[in-house]
Amino acid sequence: MRTRVTELFGIEYPIFAFSHCRDVVAAVSRAGGMGVLGALYFTPEELELELKWIDEHVGGKPYGVDVVMPAKYEGADLGDATEMLSKLQGMIPDRHKRFVEDLLAEHGVEPLSEEGAGKALLGWTDATARPQVEVALKHPIALLANALGPPPADVVVQAHEHGVKVAGLASNARHARKQVEVGVDIIVAQGTEAGGHTGDVSTMVLIPEVVDAVGEETMVLAAGGIGRGRQMAAGMALGADGVWTGSIWLTVDEADTPEKARGKLLDATSRDTVRSRSWTGKPARLLKTPWTDAWESEKSPGTLPMPMQFMLISDALRRIGRSGDGELATFPVGQIVGSMNQVKPAAQVVYDLIEEYVESLERLNTLTED
Amino acid sequence: MRTRVTELFGIEYPIFAFSHCRDVVAAVSRAGGMGVLGALYFTPEELELELKWIDEHVGGKPYGVDVVMPAKYEGADLGDATEMLSKLQGMIPDRHKRFVEDLLAEHGVEPLSEEGAGKALLGWTDATARPQVEVALKHPIALLANALGPPPADVVVQAHEHGVKVAGLASNARHARKQVEVGVDIIVAQGTEAGGHTGDVSTMVLIPEVVDAVGEETMVLAAGGIGRGRQMAAGMALGADGVWTGSIWLTVDEADTPEKARGKLLDATSRDTVRSRSWTGKPARLLKTPWTDAWESEKSPGTLPMPMQFMLISDALRRIGRSGDGELATFPVGQIVGSMNQVKPAAQVVYDLIEEYVESLERLNTLTED
Structure with missing residues (x-):
């Protein structure tokens, strides 16, 4: 071509x-x-x-x-990266932290610790x-x-x-x-x-x-x-x-997608995604799971603006990834996921x-x- | 071809x-x-x-x-058309009727009368x-x-x-x-x-x-x-x-689309539609206007199931159509509306x-x- x-x-x-x-x-x-x-x-x-x-x-x-x-x-005017991250970290409401902790506990995922917080924010x-x-x-x-x-x-x-x-x-x-x-x-x-x-x-x-x-x-x-x-x-x-x-x-052979996530992607239909702010604070299409549902539920405190939402949840995502329970695990993926049925x-x-x-x-x- | x-x-x-x-x-x-x-x-x-x-x-x-x-x-088991319509009419909550009346009043559209109600339901x-x-x-x-x-x-x-x-x-x-x-x-x-x-x-x-x-x-x-x-x-x-x-x-020459609605369609961009239950109770893509916004607002009583939602609003839609105020007027239309710029x-x-x-x-x- x-x-x-x-x-x-x-x-x-x-x-x-x-x-x-x-x-x-x-x-x-x-x-x-x-x-x-x-x-x-x-x-x-x-x-x-x-x-x-x-x-x-x-x-x-x-x-x-x-x-x-x-x-x-948010925080574009808060100084250099380190300074901005620490200031933004302090702006995350306790109510939101509790919501995430409760959600993980409900699904048997171990509670959040402080260690490593903000690391995954790097590119946002x-x-x-x-x-x-x-x-x-x-x-x-x-x-x-x-x-x-x-x-x-x-x-x-x-x-x-x-x-x-x-x-x-x-x-x-x-x-x-x-x-x-x-x-x-x-x-x-x-x-x-x-x-x-x-x-x-x-x-x-x-x-x-x-x-x-x-x-x-x-x-x-x-x-x-x-x-x-x-x-x-x-x-x-x-x-x-x-x-x-x-x-x-x-879902290709070479992808380093975790096995649990890959299985969910292979099983999903084109109707199993949702546009949600629960990942970064801006609308993003994700695999619809109890995670995305929870953020839409009545209990939800609402999402935070970028980049605070991801700062809030980055540890949680890592813990969900590591845990035995694949139920909460979500993933940015498009509606084409319905055609991804083969590795x-x-x-x-x-x-x-x-x-x-x-x-x-x-x-x-x-x-x-x- | x-x-x-x-x-x-x-x-x-x-x-x-x-x-x-x-x-x-x-x-x-x-x-x-x-x-x-x-x-x-x-x-x-x-x-x-x-x-x-x-x-x-x-x-x-x-x-x-x-x-x-x-x-x-709703009402599929309520007998013939006339019987069903009258029973369904009785099932529409007063709270919903009041919401519609208030919305019209807010926009200076004359209040609902009982006359002609249910007519537009015919094909639903x-x-x-x-x-x-x-x-x-x-x-x-x-x-x-x-x-x-x-x-x-x-x-x-x-x-x-x-x-x-x-x-x-x-x-x-x-x-x-x-x-x-x-x-x-x-x-x-x-x-x-x-x-x-x-x-x-x-x-x-x-x-x-x-x-x-x-x-x-x-x-x-x-x-x-x-x-x-x-x-x-x-x-x-x-x-x-x-x-x-x-x-x-x-928006073609031959269309009997009311002038006000046609003007709104010609002006709209592809981002000016919304998938809403506010028309029939089932999700339908409509031109985004204060009408669709109102049904998403905090004051909204929520939409009714098909066909009751349209029974609730059919008179209102006709009155909005007749009124001088084109602001509330909505219309089922797709995202292609952004390309409809010429008659x-x-x-x-x-x-x-x-x-x-x-x-x-x-x-x-x-x-x-x-």
């Missing part, structure tokens, strides 16, 4: 694969797509190790890194994401993506100085235009059916709107609900230059996408044959 | 146009698509007149009728929809569609005896399979972005799921978010045999869909050229 993004990056297929797992990133890039490592959960030191590993295993193919620099969050703010960008730009990455709103203009400049293209996720046309204004090269237009942070407009409606809004110059990737070749063909028919996928890599190598997922894409296009062509 | 549905109905384009307006239905059928008249708001006598008019103006082209026979509703139940089916089958209709769940099996048999094909709207794969079991010929797989009653799975995810679930024998139309040729191409790429559209016909003749909308469809397909073909 040849589109503007395959030409730009010298890749074989316009398939971008977001994953927190370095093995998946390297496997997709080697298979002809483009792996993009989610840096969110790594300290700068950890990220350095991950990227070094990818450099050694990606066979010289291009790959990207995804950071989270939200345009708006501008202040904490910048060191990740510094690390990333020291590696031969081809793409720097920002997951929430337009990246700061100076980060775009810095990336461009390193010859790195910048992508930004947008869930509506207005945000997409803002990203173009700060110099973003590629818009990832992400529909509400996507996993993780997501807006309310569906991929079907969003892609043509964004394509028309950003104009000829800017490339657009379609995201949200794309896990099969027919969906890739639909995304391209809507006007995109390529597709951005995430959820489907959670396959990442490369096979790439080839299956392309095979079904070609079949879909052949069928379309027969419909208009004379 | 040639697909299984164009062959089946002898139509030129696999474009189905749902509308409550006979002029739109006739215009789309004459332009080579298939108009489908929503019978919901008509008494059997009124429906007879509408269909007679269409017969005289459709130029011998095929058209369809859409009724609402919900699989589940099996008991009230059957007389509509009787009327419809006396006309040369090509298609009978049911909007909520599988139609009763005997209605399917009756339609088939008249040589009429039956379509059923489904918002998930399990419901689609149920419809096939009762003999439905065509599944309208409708994503969450659609206007009116709608499920939670997006069109992008839903269509391949339904196509795979119902098997080779059953035709599938893609619905939800489809208003432009690129979206039609996407729907077909997802595996559909045609597309089902609704919202886009609200055009219905036939032009059909031709524009096809033109952009062909462009989209040509672009797809250049991407895989050797």
Whole structure:
């Protein structure tokens, strides 16, 4: 296939694969797509190790890194990262802490301790994401993506100085235009059916709107609900230059997804997700479990703004992950989870996408044959 | 274009146009698509007149009728239509009536009177929809569609005896399979972005799921978010045999949409809709206005089950329509409303869909050229 993004990056297929797992990133890039490592959960030191590993295993193919620099969050004016974290920590209400403790106790998960709190917050703010960008730009990455709103203009400049293209996720046309204004090269237009942070407009409606809004110059990737070749063909028919996928890599062979979570994902239907603020304080699509239900229940104290919600729950999520009880465990995942029923190598997922894409296009062509 | 549905109905384009307006239905059928008249708001006598008019103006082209026979509703066991209506009327809590009256008063809309209550309920139940089916089958209709769940099996048999094909709207794969079991010929797989009653799975995810679930024998139309040729191409790429559209016909020249409502639709963006129970008691996508907001507010008494919610509000909706204040006025409409920015003749909308469809397909073909 040849589109503007395959030409730009010298890749074989316009398939971008977001994953927190370095093995998946390297496997997709080697298979002809483009792996993009989610840096969110790594300290700068950890990220350095991950990227070094990818450099050694990606066979010289291009790959990207995804950071989270939200345009708006609480505490943006509270000083440097350490200071901000400690101040925000103090602002978390006891009522919310009690709600989380009670919920875990109800499900037999051991109570929260203070140890390690805030660690998982690392990538959720501008202040904490910048060191990740510094690390990333020291590696031969081809793409720097920002997951929430337009990246700061100076980060775009810095990336461009390193010859790195910048992508930004947008869930509506207005945000997409803002990203173009700060110099973003590629818009990832992400529909509400996507996993993780997501807006309310569906991929079907969003892609043509964004394509028309950003104009000829800017490339657009379609995201949200794309896990099969027919969906890739639909995304391209809507006007995109390529597709951005995430959820489907959670259940591939190479993924480091915990066994319990993987089993839940394989079993889930497309109706088993919910858009919830219970993960980070901003709406994100998650696997619907007693965790997401509890935050919607009458007992719920309501969620806190980003980044405090994740600070509140990060320990709890780790403890739930470690506990024998998989019931509470949730996961950012899109509605495509209903089609994730089989564990396959990442490369096979790439080839299956392309095979079904070609079949879909052949069928379309027969419909208009004379 | 040639697909299984164009062959089946002898139509030129696999474009189905749902509308409550006979002029739109006739215009789309004459332009080579298939108009489908929503019978919901008509008494059997009124429906007879509408269909007679269409017969005289459709130029011998095929058209369809859409009724609402919900699989589940309150009062299904309360006797015949008149008896049921009067019993249900008595079950509407005073608190809910007061909430509606207060809301109207707040916006300067004159208070509710008792006159005419329940009239607009006509098509919302099996008991009230059957007389509509009787009327419809006396006309040369090509298609009978049911909007909520599988139609009763005997209605399917009756339609088939008249040589009429039956379509059923489904918002998930399990419901689609149920419809096939009762003999439905065509599944309208409708994503969450659609206007009116709608499920939670997006069109992008839903269509391949339904196509795979119902098997080779059953035709599938893609619905939800489809208003432009690129979206039609996407729907077909997802595996559909045609597309089902609704919202886009609200703003065509021929539509009898009240001026105030039309203006609001032309101005709205794709983010200005909301899935709400405030219209019928079942989740339906509506234009977001102070009406839908009020039912979500703290003062809201909560919505009533179908069909009582619509019985409660039908007079209010008429009064809002007549009043000078367009602020409360809402309308079932999908997220595609963001692309409805221009008033055009219905036939032009059909031709524009096809033109952009062909462009989209040509672009797809250049991407895989050797």
